[in-house]
Amino acid sequence: MNRRKFLKIVGSSAVIVAAGGIGFVATRTPSDALEPWNAAGSQYSDPMRRALSYAILAPNPHNRQPWIIDIKSDTEAELYCDLERLLPATDPFSRQIVIGLGCLLELFSISAAEQGYMADIRYFPHGENHDRLDQRPIAQLSLVKQDGLAPDPLFAHVLTRHTNRDPFDTERIIDDGVLGRLRGVAAISALVGTTGDGKQLNDLRTLTRDAMVAEIMTPEAYQESIDLMRIGRAEIEANPDGISLGGAFLESLSIFGVLSRESLADPASSSFQIGLDMIDAGAMSAMGFVWITTQGSDRTAQIEAGRAYMRVALQAAADRLSMQPMSQALQEYVEMAPYYKTVHDELAKQPGERLQMLARLGFAKEDVGPAPRWALETRIRES
Numbered sequence: 001m002n003r004r005k006f007l008k009i010v011g012s013s014a015v016i017v018a019a020g021g022i023g024f025v026a027t028r029t030p031s032d033a034l035e036p037w038n039a040a041g042s043q044y045s046d047p048m049r050r051a052l053s054y055a056i057l058a059p060n061p062h063n064r065q066p067w068i069i070d071i072k073s074d075t076e077a078e079l080y081c082d083l084e085r086l087l088p089a090t091d092p093f094s095r096q097i098v099i100g101l102g103c104l105l106e107l108f109s110i111s112a113a114e115q116g117y118m119a120d121i122r123y124f125p126h127g128e129n130h131d132r133l134d135q136r137p138i139a140q141l142s143l144v145k146q147d148g149l150a151p152d153p154l155f156a157h158v159l160t161r162h163t164n165r166d167p168f169d170t171e172r173i174i175d176d177g178v179l180g181r182l183r184g185v186a187a188i189s190a191l192v193g194t195t196g197d198g199k200q201l202n203d204l205r206t207l208t209r210d211a212m213v214a215e216i217m218t219p220e221a222y223q224e225s226i227d228l229m230r231i232g233r234a235e236i237e238a239n240p241d242g243i244s245l246g247g248a249f250l251e252s253l254s255i256f257g258v259l260s261r262e263s264l265a266d267p268a269s270s271s272f273q274i275g276l277d278m279i280d281a282g283a284m285s286a287m288g289f290v291w292i293t294t295q296g297s298d299r300t301a302q303i304e305a306g307r308a309y310m311r312v313a314l315q316a317a318a319d320r321l322s323m324q325p326m327s328q329a330l331q332e333y334v335e336m337a338p339y340y341k342t343v344h345d346e347l348a349k350q351p352g353e354r355l356q357m358l359a360r361l362g363f364a365k366e367d368v369g370p371a372p373r374w375a376l377e378t379r380i381r382e383s
């Protein structure tokens, strides 16, 4: 199918009507996959499960949700990484996976404070493995009741924070006050930087776009994403993780054979070309960037980077600012080496400083909904 024909189909609501009409639209929401967003908090009476029910809503790479929680009691647990859920092609040292676990730990801590519990978190109680994650726990979690513990105002934004991949509104500048709040919201163990204009903004737009294009031109790296795409409601409900391509519109395209894993992987296809256009539109509409660096990159630094990212993302949500990580240039596979060098030369200038997260910022024209999650019950084991 050529691009013009594809666009004609895309531009026509007839495709949805042909696929079953309004009733079809109404039934395409993957309700079970989104249920953890409704279940958070209210369905759990003990403080551990209650805090964890929010923590599993944390951002994490490719929505792999690589967490397993061993619950020992209502106030004690251990966090493990699910080694079946790594991303070997794009995240060869599992650095990003650990950042996602750091996001979960910060959300756990914020949600515990909301209930009057201080979260005592000990990282890597049996040591850490830098090159390859292993079976040892990521963290030991204890909840300690504390009278007068101040709740964290960021808690109010846990359910409205979502990664937004749409183009942002290029008419709306991000003011310095908003950027300053992002820089100030995290602990000092991870540094937060921002830009909202000028040459640096333009350079980062093109760099993140070019790095993302390089990724989808690298078959092994891109195939890892394609394998994790869930196309349509049935696939999303069966595997509420990975990259979901849902909604009546995309599902209709898939029914018509326009959108498939094969077409997404084929550089000659319309889907691939449209993907390139979407990458360009997203990156070039960035109205700012936020980044997080650490000194060195041991596992603890990666956890701290994740905790900082979580706080930045919640603060952005508080200011109704949208965010999307643009991680490709930070990744450690050979095709990324030139982008990795450029972005580190630009944003991590101190000796030993390591860039851990880079995300574009802007005001979106529309809110996006939540991403699927596995239910908490499927991610815990009791001992």
Ligand SMILES: Cc1cc2nc3c(=O)[nH]c(=O)nc-3n(C[C@H](O)[C@H](O)[C@H](O)COP(=O)(O)O)c2cc1C
Pocket (backbone or CB within 6 Å): 057, 058, 059, 060, 061, 062, 063, 096, 097, 099, 100, 103, 161, 162, 163, 164, 165, 242, 324, 325, 326, 327, 328, 370, 371
């Ligand atoms: C370490 C890390 C890297 C990520 N990199 C990207 C990325 O390069 N592009 C992107 O669109 N989202 C990226 N994300 C966002 C995840 O895809 C997102 O958190 C996940 O799909 C769940 O969706 P949610 O954040 O809306 O809950 C990243 C998240 C983390 C924690």
